[in-house]
Amino acid sequence: MSDIAERVKKIVVEHLGVDAEKVTENASFIDDLGADSLDTVELVMAFEEEFGVEIPDDAAETILTVGDATKFLEKNAAQA
């Protein structure tokens, strides 16, 4: 698992209060991890803070799973 994937997983575990083993690449924030729409906004803001990157709204809408977040950040993160 990449460093970015590790950090994404850590943030998701902390923010949603879910077990780490549930946070798999294909896990959907809303369907599998019990997030509501406000949680997903909080997650996006936490990613922005952790990785020093701005995630525009249209990009945020495409980040539905843990893997989506990792992929986006691997492509765009300023401080990988």
Added chain:
Amino acid sequence: MFDLTGRTALVTGATGGIGGAIARALHGQGATVAISGTRAEALQQLADELGERVHVLPANLKDAASVDALPGQAEAALGGLDVLVHNAGITRDNLFLRMKDEEWADVIQVNLTAGFRLYRAALKGMMKRRRGRLIGITSVVGVTGNPGQGNYAASKAGLIGMSKSLAAEVASRGITVNCIAPGFIESPMTDALNEKQKEASLAHIPLGRFGQGAEVAAAAVYLASDEAAYVTGHTLQVNGGIAMV
């Protein structure tokens, strides 16, 4: 009831009559308060009066960057932020036909846009802590309208609509968003009215007198308290019955 011991609060416009009363009342219930306003000397005077558990944070709410920074400064000074009272407000009265763009923009900027920015900045921490009280001081004219105050009434009505929308968004996080709408409150502004004007105003107030800042502050204490946990998206009218809405 309404004990605020251990709670932290930021009050904007704290040098005004109502803002000062709110700061005193929250402090009196045990809260640690950060008082903000444009006049540093007047803030310091209030801080000296309150003694302990008070921090002075001068800020100009016309300046976007200083508005954005204010809740963070309060959190740093207070060690958290449980209650934010957006009380700061200005008037630039004029008849609609004569109203200048600047008169419109200044009032919207301070009364409404600064509220939006303060709330947005304060929410981050409140959402993490799963607790918060956002209280906007609006006005009876935001509901009734008032000739010569198209800009002011719009800003105050805007605050009510904004608060209701936000209340629905963040309710699940233990954060409530409410407004207080004062009517005529004794202040330098009402002192300036002549007897005839005073009589004319009082004729419309069922309780037959102007209100006191402390009576508005009592509403703020209630909305800030744990006891008001089930009240959100509400506008509490403190107006002597001048408008029963």
